[in-house]
Amino acid sequence: MTEIEITDVTAACGTSLVGxxxxxxxxxxxxxxxxxxxxxxxxxxxxxxxxxxxGEACVCDLTGPVGLSQPTVSHHLKVLTxxxxxxxxxxxxxxxxxLVPGALDRVSRAxxxx
Amino acid sequence: MTEIEITDVTAACGTSLVGxxxxxxxxxxxxxxxxxxxxxxxxxxxxxxxxxxxGEACVCDLTGPVGLSQPTVSHHLKVLTxxxxxxxxxxxxxxxxxLVPGALDRVSRAxxxx
DNA sequence: TCATGACATCGACGATAGTCGATATTGACA
DNA sequence: TGTCAATATCGACTATCGTCGATGTCATGA
Numbered sequence: 321m322t323e324i325e326i327t328d329v330t331a332a333c334g335t336s337l338v339g340x341x342x343x344x345x346x347x348x349x350x351x352x353x354x355x356x357x358x359x360x361x362x363x364x365x366x367x368x369x370x371x372x373x374x375g376e377a378c379v380c381d382l383t384g385p386v387g388l389s390q391p392t393v394s395h396h397l398k399v400l401t402x403x404x405x406x407x408x409x410x411x412x413x414x415x416x417x418x419l420v421p422g423a424l425d426r427v428s429r430a431x432x433x434x
Numbered sequence: 435m436t437e438i439e440i441t442d443v444t445a446a447c448g449t450s451l452v453g454x455x456x457x458x459x460x461x462x463x464x465x466x467x468x469x470x471x472x473x474x475x476x477x478x479x480x481x482x483x484x485x486x487x488x489g490e491a492c493v494c495d496l497t498g499p500v501g502l503s504q505p506t507v508s509h510h511l512k513v514l515t516x517x518x519x520x521x522x523x524x525x526x527x528x529x530x531x532x533l534v535p536g537a538l539d540r541v542s543r544a545x546x547x548x
Numbered sequence: 549t550c551a552t553g554a555c556a557t558c559g560a561c562g563a564t565a566g567t568c569g570a571t572a573t574t575g576a577c578a
Numbered sequence: 579t580g581t582c583a584a585t586a587t588c589g590a591c592t593a594t595c596g597t598c599g600a601t602g603t604c605a606t607g608a
Contacts, residue, residue: 337538341499342481347474357545358472359596360461367456370546379555385455392597394556413554413605424451428542431471432484473566493585506567508586527575527584 338432350430356403357427361386362396366405369417376409376418452546464544470517471541475500476510480519483531490523490532 342350357363364386369377383393397417400406405424406417456464471477478500483491497507511531514520519538520531 337477337481338484338533340481341485342478344474344478347477347481350477351472351474354468354477355472355595358465358469360458360465361596363451363461363465363468364456364458367451367454367461370452371455380553388596389598390555391557391599395596398556410555410605415555419452424545428545431538431542469565475566494583502566503568504585505569505587509566512586524574524585529585 336430336432353403353427353430356399356405359396361388361392362400365393365396366400366419369406370419376416378414378416380414382417450544450546467517467541467544470513470519473510475502475506476514479507479510480514480533483520484533490530492528492530494528496531 337350357366365382368382368385369375372381379390379393379397382397383390386393388396397406397408401408401417405420407420409416409418451464471480479496482496482499483489486495493504493507493511496511497504500507502510511520511522515522515531519534521534523530523532
């Protein structure tokens, strides 16, 4: 992989699990998106960011609550960002992560919810 | 793990990602449920079962479309069944798998959708 | 310019997951 | 009872993932 993929979650938009059989490509895209959510540390990071004041949090605010090292937290945030669930804005020395609006809703719809 | 877990998907019911920070246990439960959906083969199996006539399909109808060996398909179906997404009913020599109604909807709601 | 602090990247390790061939199990049928 | 067909389980291999310590990068401020 030579380039960073962004807004991966949009790739699974329009496809629905319960409609017709997923193509091989659509299944791979959706699986890649779901894989970003298939980790307890990443789910907790998402929920903590969502519950933070201003809807954003920096890495230093996240390492404590999840009980993981700074490199590990940074890695998980990168996975979530590349999957299209988080956005990153660097201000000074700090990197603030925020939920991408509608990203989780797109996954919900891909799962067949109306 | 000495016992088979059933209706795993119900464990994540009532919790929402965007509400308040997930507890360690809730995150582990939801991650386990999402992990069952984080594989292209399993997503295709779910969609094929959903699109089958009568809403159910036997293993022999599934090995061909997904292009995997019979033991591998059987393994994926077991994961989906233990996660609460599929139900298994054996009639004669055949094992028919069907979608568990509402299972995917519960995941959608856990993701924060209204 | 140099030191400090926040974050990202690297390299490595152990654990887990997906896949297969071989084999066991179970039900149907002659 | 014996054979065959459908499915499940087992054992092994490979690949991928989560985690960490060490190090690199960059902005701030003395």
